[in-house]
Amino acid sequence: MRKSIATVSLSGPLSEKLTAIATAGFDGVEIFENDLLGAPLSPEDVRLRCADLGLGIDLYQPFRDFEAVPADVLARNLRRAERKFAVMERLGADLLLVCSSVAPESVDDDALAAEQLRLLADRAAAHGIRIAYEALAWGRHVSTYDHAWRIVEQADHPALGTCLDSFHILSRGSDPKGIADIPGEKIFFLQLADAPLMAMDVLQWSRHYRCFPGQGGFDLAPLVAATVRAGYQGPLSLEVFNDVFRQAGAASTAVDALRSLLLLEESAGLSALPVAAAPSGFAFAELTAADTEPLRGVLESLGFAHTARHTWKPVELWEQGDARILLNTGVGVGGSAGDRRQGPALTAVGVETPDPDRSARRAEALLAPVVPRRRGPRDAPLDAVAAPDGTEFFFCRTEQTDHPSWTGDFTGVGPRALLGEGAGEPANAVRRIDHIALTQPWHQFDEASLFHRGVLGLEADDSHDLADPYGLVRSRAVASHDGGVRMVLNIAPAPDAEGSRLQHIALATDDIVGAARRVREHGTGLLPIPANYYDDLDARHELDAQHLATLAELGILYDRDERGEFLHCYTATVGRVFFELVQRTGGYRGYGAQNAAVRLAAQHLHQH
Template identity: 70%
Template sequence: MRKSIATVSLSGSLTEKLSAAARAGFDGVEIFENDLLASPLTPEQIRDRAADLGLTIDLYQPFRDFEAVPDDVLAGNLRRAGRKFDLMRRLGTDTLLVCSSVSPHAVDDDTLAAAQLRQLAERAHAYGIRVAYEALAWGRHVNTYAHAWRIVEQADHPALGVCLDSFHILARGSDAKGIEDIPGEKIFYLQLADAPLMAMDVLQWSRHHRCFPGQGGLDVASLVRHAVNAGYRGPLSLEVFNDVFRQADAGHTAADALRSLIALEESAGIADLPSPTVPSGVAFAELATSDPEPVAALLGALGFVRTGRHTTKPVELWEQGEARILLNSGTATRREGTALTAIGLETPGPGAAVRRAEALLAPALPRRRTEHDVPLDAVAAPDGTELFFCATGRPGHPDWTRDFPAERASVPAGITGIDHIALTQPWHQFDEAVLFHRSVLGLLPHETVDVADPYGLLRSRALTSGVSGAGDGLRLVLNLAPTSVNQGNRAQHIAFTTGDITDTARRIRAAGTELLSIPANYHDDLDARFEFSPGELDTYRDLGILYDRDEQGGEFRHFYTATVGRICFEVVQRTGGYRGYGAANATIRLAAQRDQRR
């Protein structure tokens, strides 16, 4: 289906918004009236600019507070509409969005509303224009799509139909299945937006917190499916009011918007994409560093050994158990310090994973390699992290470890693998990152968790492979730090698994490496909250081990190393089926890391 986007969904001037929509690959746009009014271009110039970019202008909006009003108000409204029809003819668009009235002049009279909307449609018809009537969720008398359709049906004019807006329908909890009772030819337009589930005034919710489909909690896919079943064949159009999108780069937002529509078509069952090839775990984590000695010393204290060097690049492979770290000293600058720049994802079919990524507009990354280097495909995540699709040791697939001739074997010393990787996202890309990992990689997003940081609020959301995320598959945690924390220092961490956390902590400390110091008040509180075996809590206090227990009795023990550059390491031990990430301890950890940096 054709894909469109409302200019209100993007930041910048109208010309910047049109250019961003065209570069992303949209077919058309809705022109939001304020964007046109603020533009120095004439309507004819806007029409020509859109045409030069390959965009149609699918809708002009909004026209407010028209129906069910006294005769003197109606006369003014019809005069206003006539001016808009002249404008639309110059602009080259044939559909006007009319919102259900919120005016105090409007009365609760469906017959009057239908008669006046018929007058409007009759005048629009003379201009070759259609009127799409939309029920605002906060409309004075008409606030459901079913009510709007009854009025349109009563008005009975070929130039009058309905506009269905997923936010207005789903935010009120309306049953979208009733859409299938509306003739498809009378559904003039379909506007789409998702939103996180929030308990707040619907008007404020709508104006500040909408997001692209797949980024929130509304079932937009089912609504689209019902509209298509009814016979709707018009564009899928995004109308998203979002404070972050209004400030973010328009080109980046437009690309994310189009990805959301492609994924939505798949979810709604109206388009086929290459099936997700869900990663099963982490093949490697790559750290770029201008000074490898501190991080190499830290890895050594954790029990890692350098097992190989890349045949052509300044990259070292460090291993312990199934945990593999690449140290790349050829790409980082001293100003950036040490940072996590790439993740190798164990993928059953790397080729299929690449095809799906390309279908969902994930930018493929070119690689400089010699003819002897193992070929690996990679795409860029929204935050710039490189994601490599790997099939380590799988017959019939290139094995990236061949680029690292063995120097020595790793000796098991407590760490068995990578439990999860936490990535702090730029402030304007958190929702985009969730959609990217959900749609491109097929990961399951879990509920968003808010954590108090000493200088703000940190949002965190985990994504895992598998249906429940309970197994040993891939676990990623996306964090959105407070702006004061996020500027120029986006801390990340890699969490390793161990079967005996106290033994691992003692060994690391014996190697001369200090662990993150945890305040005594924290362990005093643990003593009040949980019962421990004799001496257990004293051990945790001494080693700086944090502890959590879920309602099912699952336990989580973890500690952190010092931060090197923008990376720190966490060591975790899960028992009893614990699925979380120690969110109850995050505030303590963040404060302790702040104190350590001081």
């Protein structure tokens, strides 16, 4: 289906918005009146610009407070409408959005509303223009889509139809099944927006917190499917009012918007994308720095061994159990000069997948930028795409596939710290990477959630707000169904907050006490945790006194739920990176969110 977006969804002047919309790959655009009024371009200039960019002008909006008003107000409204029709003719737009009235002078009279809308449609038809009547969720007398349709049906004019808006429908809890009662040819337009589920005034909710499909709590797929089944043949169009989007770059927001529509089409059964090959585990995590010596010391204290180096790039492979860390002093496999200047940073993640080629095809179909890679003649043909925050994700083969392995690009320099899970392996060994946490740029949290869910095939949990000494950290976990790949996406309380771009790698062990003692004995400090935490822990959980003392001695945090227990501790931060040791028992699937406030406070204190 055609894909469109309202200019109000993006930041910047109208000319930049149109360029971003076309570059992202949209077919059409809704021109929001305020964008046109503030533009130095004439309507004719906008029309030509859209034509040059290959964009159709699908809708001009909004026209407010028209129907069910006294005769003198109607006369003024019709004069206002004629002026809008003249502008639309200059734009080359033939569909006008009319919102249900919120004016105090409007009356609760469907017959009068239908009569006046019929008159408006008759005037519009003389200009070759149609009217799409939409129910605002906060409309004075018309606030539901089925009520708006009854008025359109009563007006019975060929140039008058209805506009369905997912936010206005779902924010009121209306059942989209009723869309089946509307003839498809009378559904003139479909506007789409998601939103987080919030208990607040619906007008403020709409004006500030809408987001793209798949980023909120609404189930949009059934609504879209019902509209198409009814016979709707117009575009899928996004109309999103969001304070963050209106401050972020238009180009990246437009790409995120189109990706959301592609995923919505897939979930509504309207199109087919390459099926996600769900990742089964982490192949590696890559750390980039001009000087990796501090990281080598931390890795050695954690029990890792330097086992191999890349055949021609300045990249070292460090291993323990099934956990693999790459240390990169150049651009190498992933990363940038900018990341090296900032000190150690996590720049790339390898995920194991049963079908790397299919994973790459899906990523490209969903507009994920392909990472250019310097490749030697014998290097494995690894495909990689960039996440919204710039982290590069490489699709690596699992042991069960015949896709060339990335490990073939390395030559051995020493024995592995541990050669698998054989007998005699110490309990305090690191087994694998448990999860990776990435702090996102302040304006890309929702975009990152959609990327990891749609492109990588991970399942998203609800987002949480975690207390930080300087505000709140918003956090959301995404994971594969079996937990083989777990990612935690965070956003710091402010763009320039200290530690706003911290990243960390969590390493799983079966004996966190032994692993923590090994780190401490090696001379690498663990993050100290205040004694007050353990006093509170003793009050909340009846832990053995000696066990509690051991946790306090080593700075180990504790959490549990109905499935099991979670113990974890942290190394000091090197550059932007720190490590976490974790031990899960039973079926615990969380990340110790209960302890996040204490950890964040301790890190801020330690950095000072």
